[in-house]
Amino acid sequence: MSAHVLILGGTTEARRLATALSARPGLRVTTSLAGRVSRPGAVDGEVRIGGFGGAAGLADWLRAHRVTALVDATHPFAELITANAAEAARATGVPHAVLRRPGWDLADDWYPVASLEEAARLVPRLGQRVFLSTGRLGLAAFAELTDTQFVIRSVEPPEPPLPPHRELVLARGPFTLADELDLLRTHRVDVLVTKDSGGAATAAKLAAARALSLPVVVVRRPELPSDVRALPDVDGVLGWLAGIIPPGGSCAADTCP
Structure with a gap:
């Protein structure tokens, strides 16, 4: 057999x-x-x-x-x-x-957190324009942040509840360093939120954040x-x-x- x-x-x-x-x-x-x-x-x-x-x-x-x-x-x-x-x-x-x-090696400008909810509590202290690169699930954790502008990237449109002030970017990776630098600069992002998914396919955003000296909130796996x-x-x-x-x-x- x-x-x-x-x-x-x-x-x-x-x-x-x-x-x-x-x-x-x-x-x-x-x-x-x-x-x-x-x-x-x-x-x-x-x-x-x-x-x-x-x-x-x-x-x-x-x-x-x-x-x-x-x-x-x-x-x-x-x-x-x-x-x-x-x-x-x-x-x-x-x-x-x-x-x-x-997982990724911890960098000096990273803020490790245990959950998306903890990330949402931390974000307002770090910036006002947030690149939310955590996928389309779990975005309800950020729905109550009414004074923060989010850039949300996912392959398909996320379902509500969602943050009230948001720009949605529908795209499928992998993304190059140039792609990520362009996104961060175009949207004037001042903080990145991501999950510790590890691997090289999604690591370019971390390099871009480092190049622009942006804080990174990382949800531990x-x-x-x-x-x-x-x-x-x-x-x-x-x-x-x-x-x-x-x-x-x-x-x-x-x-x-």
């Missing part, structure tokens, strides 16, 4: 992993996307859209589709999905790992469950999977985990 890898996707690393695994003959690869973006980027292998119905639903899917290994390659802030994946893996005994790129295997990159996941799945991508019915 063919070994089957389920990737919980939505990140650049998830797409790269799907591409690498799909090139292996005899291996079935499925990437699951939450469906929050109407036009996701192309993904190699099979793709499913939508939730599973919590940890129990995911466990049922793992059993029904005879999944050999589960890789959680979701965004570092997809806390609920990560918790559900860990619980489903425990319930089914399916080998499970989290592909989590390292949630902790992973203590019993979860965390791997920093695609190569690390491929090495882990090599210990589970034979080189041919298939195994006897009684040897696949």
Whole structure:
């Protein structure tokens, strides 16, 4: 029987992993996307859209589709999905790992906070024109800041409640340093708010803020469950999977985990 890898996707690393695994003959690869973006980027292998119905639903899917290994390659802030994946893996005994790129190194002009709500309490003390680069979810935390002007960038329009004074920039990255410098200067931004998503794809805004000597409010990422295997990159996941799945991508019915 063919070994089957389920990737919980939505990140650049998830797409790269799907591409690498799909090139292996005899291996079935499925990437699951939450469906929050109407036009996701192309993904190699099979793709499913939508939730599973919590940890129990995911466990049922793992059993029904005879999944050999589960890789959680979701965004570092997809806390609920990560918790559900860990619980489903425990319930089914399916080998499970989290592909989590390292966070950014703390800089002198950064203000680390634990949540978007804490960021909203801090922002008025740092500036009046804020580049809010935290995605389209959770913006309600800033909705009560009536004396602050926000520039909000997201792939698709966010849903209310939203800050009353805002400019919406609809764009899909990655963005270059020149792009980010132009945005900050054009909108006269004096403080950046972002999440510690890590990686190079979204790091240009940090370099731009540093070049313009702007303060940066950084929401710290949630902790992973203590019993979860965390791997920093695609190569690390491929090495882990090599210990589970034979080189041919298939195994006897009684040897696949």
